[in-house]
Amino acid sequence: MPPALDRIRVGSAPDSWGVWFAEDPAQVPWRRxxxxxxxxxYAWIELGPYGYLPTDPRVLREETDRRGLKVSAGTVFTALHRGPAVWEETWEQVARVAELTRAMGAGHLVVIPSFWRDDKTAELLEDPELTPDQWRLLARGMERLAREVLDAYGLALAVHPHADTHIDTEAHVERFLDATDPDLVHLCLDTGHYAYCGGDSVKLIETYGERVGYLHLKQVDPDVLADVTRRGTPFGPAVRQGVMCEPPGGVPALEPVLAAAQGLGVDLFAIVEQDMYPCPPDKPLPIARRTRAFLRSCGA
Incomplete structure (x- = not known):
């Protein structure tokens, strides 16, 4: 039997049910x-895109309680590398999500940087590389956001490296971590996105373990990824192509990732996210059952 991963709290998210938007006829209804x-x-879930699940905490708590579910985190997108001009718009979005997240008893806010290219058309929206000044704005903006979210809502910030954003590759992730206050800004390590961008999750945990405050469990299909990389396919079409696959059929192997995370000696959420937008409505549940059984076999 594998050793018990007693510091790892496993959950799943609307993303694993093909949910990317608050409203979309291609997605399963929230009750389903x-x-x-x-x-x-699963006992833990994330909120997903704000507005997909009920935003009235009384309604949502009643719905989750009767199913034995609890909320681990909310999620927001930001473009803080653009500087103070976007702060008010950013905070307006963050405050809505943070308020609901806190009301549901969760302690984390996952922050995803904005995309530098359109995930449908591949149109360049911004340069894939930030200037030194933009890196400075991004770092200071995330520190300010982390401080204000903690002060106002008691939530810990976890920044999510993501494909087609400015925090993606190993070099970019390390530059971001080295530029930000370790007491304020933590990382949501998404194993799939990090592998998609060429990173090694175990190495990251071993090197920057004190910065890892949250996990997303995901794998990529290496054959599909090779084609995506060769063609320069944007992330949205890559997902439709099946680049994110059901564990344990892809990379990285999750057993050593979970063992490294357990070795940190802190409690960590590990939320399954298998990007599948869009997908047939009957596809997610069998995958979710098998994935949960696989994670149990790993000790989680």
């Missing part, structure tokens, strides 16, 4: 998501 994520054996 809640029913099925509980049926698959």
């Amino acid at each position: 998501f809640l029913d099925e994520v509980a049926e698959a054996g």
Whole structure:
């Protein structure tokens, strides 16, 4: 039997049910998501895109309580490398999500940087590389956001490296971590996105373990990734091509990632996210059951 991963709290997210937007006819209704994520054996969920699940905390708490579910985090997108001009707009979005996140008893806010290219058309929206001044604005902006979210809502900030954003590759992630206050800014390590961008999750945990405050569990299909990389396919079409696959069929191997995370000696959420937008409505539940069984076999 594998050693018990008693510091790892496993959950799943609307993303694993093909949910990317607050409203979209291609997505399963929110009640079905809640029913099925509980049926698959998960106790923890994320909020997903704000407005997909009920935003009235009384309603949402009633719905989650009766299914034995609890919320681990909310998620926001930001473009803080653009400087003070975007602060008010950013805070307006963050405050809505943070308020609901706190009301649901969660302690984390996952922050995803804005995309530098359109995830459907591949149109360049910005230069893929930030200037030194933009890196400075990004670092200071994330520190300010972390401080104000903690002060106002008691939530810990976890920045999510993501494909087609400015925090993606190993070099970019390390530059970001080295430029930000370790007491304020932590990382949501998404194993799939990091592998998609060429990173080694175990190495990151071993090198910057004190910065890892949250995990997303995901794998990539190396054959599909090779084609995506060769063609320069943007992230959205890559997902439709099946670049994110069901574990344990892809990379990175999750067993050593979970063992390294357990070795940090702190409690960590490990939320399954298998990007599948869009997907047939009957596809997610069997995958979720098998993934939960696989993670149990790893000791989680």
